[in-house]
Structure formats: C-alpha cells, structure tokens
Amino acid sequence: MDRDSPVWFEEILDADLKWSFALNSVLHKGNSFYQDIALLDTKHFGKVLVIDGKMQSAEKDEFVYHECLIHPALLCHSDPRTVFIMGGGEGSSAREALKHKSIERVVMCDIDQEVVDFCRTYLTVNEKAFSHQKLDLVIKDAKADLQERNEKFDIIVGDLTDPVEGGPCYQLYTKSFYEEILKLKLNERGIFVTQAGPAGIFTHKEVFTSIYNTIKQAFKYVMAYTAHVPSFADTWGWVMASDHPFLIGAEEMDKRIEQRIDGELLYLNGATFHSSATMNKTVSQSLLDETHVYTEENPRFIDGHGLGSRAIRD
Known part of the structure; x- marks a missing residue:
C-alpha cells in the first residue's frame, strides 16, 4: 500500500452512491451537543465544512x-x-x-x-x-x-x-x-x-x-x-x-x-x-x-450520512 496515495473523504449520497474528495489534510474535527463538525482541506474544492458527515459548503464554490x-x-x-x-x-x-x-x-x-x-x-x-x-x-x-x-x-x-x-x-x-x-x-x-x-x-x-x-x-x-x-x-x-x-x-x-x-x-x-x-x-x-406536507408527525428526511474521513488507497 502506497503511503503517498491520497486520503479521501466519503459522503453517502444514496444507498448505492458515494461522493469522494481527495484530502490534503483534516484541519479540525469536533463534536457539539447537536452535531459532528469537521473542516477538511480538499485538493479540489479547498476548505470544506462538513456537519453530520454531509457537505455544507466548500471554499471554491x-x-x-x-x-x-x-x-x-x-x-x-x-x-x-x-x-x-x-x-x-x-x-x-x-x-x-x-x-x-x-x-x-x-x-x-x-x-x-x-x-x-x-x-x-x-x-x-x-x-x-x-x-x-x-x-x-x-x-x-x-x-x-x-x-x-x-x-x-x-x-x-x-x-x-x-x-x-x-x-x-x-x-x-x-x-x-x-x-x-x-x-x-x-x-x-x-x-x-x-x-x-x-x-x-x-x-x-x-x-x-x-x-x-x-x-x-x-x-x-x-x-x-x-x-x-x-x-x-x-x-x-x-x-x-x-x-x-x-x-x-x-x-x-x-x-x-x-x-x-x-x-x-x-x-x-x-x-x-x-x-x-x-x-x-x-x-x-x-x-x-407533490401532495406531501411537512408536519411534526409526518416529516421527510434526506437520505444518507457521511462516513467521515477514511483512507482509500489506489
């Protein structure tokens, strides 16, 4: 396994679909009472804010x-x-x-x-x-x-x-x-x-x-x-x-x-x-x-939760 090959961050977009970012580094990771928080330095999009494993915003766009x-x-x-x-x-x-x-x-x-x-x-x-x-x-x-x-x-x-x-x-x-x-x-x-x-x-x-x-x-x-x-x-x-x-x-x-x-x-x-x-x-x-109306008793939730940063070697 090549130690110089990149580390990747994976986000699950759907049950059978993932979106991956090659990382320069993990700048910071933390947890609040409500959410998991991470700031990643990605090779393609610059600094990326991730909350609960899902991309929130990227420096470049x-x-x-x-x-x-x-x-x-x-x-x-x-x-x-x-x-x-x-x-x-x-x-x-x-x-x-x-x-x-x-x-x-x-x-x-x-x-x-x-x-x-x-x-x-x-x-x-x-x-x-x-x-x-x-x-x-x-x-x-x-x-x-x-x-x-x-x-x-x-x-x-x-x-x-x-x-x-x-x-x-x-x-x-x-x-x-x-x-x-x-x-x-x-x-x-x-x-x-x-x-x-x-x-x-x-x-x-x-x-x-x-x-x-x-x-x-x-x-x-x-x-x-x-x-x-x-x-x-x-x-x-x-x-x-x-x-x-x-x-x-x-x-x-x-x-x-x-x-x-x-x-x-x-x-x-x-x-x-x-x-x-x-x-x-x-x-x-x-x-x-569309006929669905959001209520406290009948919400819809978005699929998927990120897996955090993990090493994926070529």
Whole structure:
C-alpha cells in the first residue's frame, strides 16, 4: 500500500452512491451537543465544512449557494432593512446580506454555539461579517427565538441543514411553523426564502418538492428555483415566498444589483435568476404533483450520512 496515495473523504449520497474528495489534510474535527463538525482541506474544492458527515459548503464554490439563497429575496423586496437568518452558523449568509447598503440589522440565530465558534475560528473569509456592527448573533433555537420576539423582519432566511432524522432543524420546515410563527414575524410585503435541498433529476423528490408544496400551503406567492453547485455533486433548490407579489424583471434586478450592493456578485444576475426558475419537465411535473406536507408527525428526511474521513488507497 502506497503511503503517498491520497486520503479521501466519503459522503453517502444514496444507498448505492458515494461522493469522494481527495484530502490534503483534516484541519479540525469536533463534536457539539447537536452535531459532528469537521473542516477538511480538499485538493479540489479547498476548505470544506462538513456537519453530520454531509457537505455544507466548500471554499471554491460556496458563493453559488449563498448568493442564490440571499440576494434574490433582498433584491425583490422594495426596501429591505432587516433580515433574520435561521441557522447560517458559518457566517456566509450574513456576509452576503450585509453587502446590501439598505440593511440596518441582520439577526443570525443558530442553535449550535460550537458550530458558530468553529466557523469564526477556521473560516477566515467571514471574519468581517462576524465582527460587523450590524450583525446580531444569537445562539438559540430559531423557532423559539422567532416565537418570543416582538419585532418583525423584512426578510426571513432559512439557511438550515437538510432535514435529517435526529437532526436539530426538521421542525423549521413544517406547515405549522410557517403559518403559526414565521409568517407572523414578517413585515408587510416581507419575503421568506429557504434552502430546500437537492433538486436534481434523481434527487428532487427527497425533500425539495415536499418543502415547496408545504410552503405553498402557507403563502400566496411561491417560487422555486435551482442552481448547480459543483461541490454538492448536484443541482440545489431554494424556495421563496410572500403573501404579496414579489417577482421583478431581469433588467430591474440587474439595476438593483448595481445600485444596492457593495462589491461584485460572482454568480447571480437578473438573467441567471430568471432562468433558474425554469425546471426541466420531470422536476416541473413533480412540483405540480407533490401532495406531501411537512408536519411534526409526518416529516421527510434526506437520505444518507457521511462516513467521515477514511483512507482509500489506489
């Protein structure tokens, strides 16, 4: 066995499918009360954050996920001032929201102190976001925190881990949560957006269509959109919703990007966003046909759990 051959990290995507990354090193591994955490230095994607064995973001392409999650909702809102992020412990969603000149306050509420501390220490790209005067970092269950707050927000973001059995956040995907808590904390013409899991031709029925259908039960205007994220080895999905029409044209979105955002976006523009809402025939039909609604008693969980880093020799 060649000692110089690479060590690999394996993530189980399905019962008969694995996604492997050649590693330079394991930078850090730890455990919190809620989750297992690892930061890996991969040969292809740079630093990779792994929680409960599943890829959360990669240094080389996390901008695709976070630009798609954050900017469409803020750009479609006429004058966003306040943002509440459920989850988002790595700080990247807060970083993107804080690029908007109109933003006065971003609340990032993550349940896991260890994950937040881990990311503050090791993900140096978000140092400025974590120390930004407009960021209010709260360590708490986002459901309880929203329910107890008297204030409302222009934008609420679900930057949550996927609904995994035994994980801390599947209740934040339920119809009762959307209707009885989240909607009550949105300002007039407020917009909600959430990550919604894998949305590829073979994976969209795991949770994407169900999250979309559940949000349709709670909001009048709902839009699903997708993008390919290379490090996820799949197309990824997001769902945006409001009780008021929110969609703007591609030219208007480009104009708002130019006027409102400090710095340059690397992925998103108006044309890209509008094209991202056009699904292939199979996924479009599945979104129309889906009947499952998330409840505490009847959730859907995403398949698979990573095996951690293990040596696989050529």
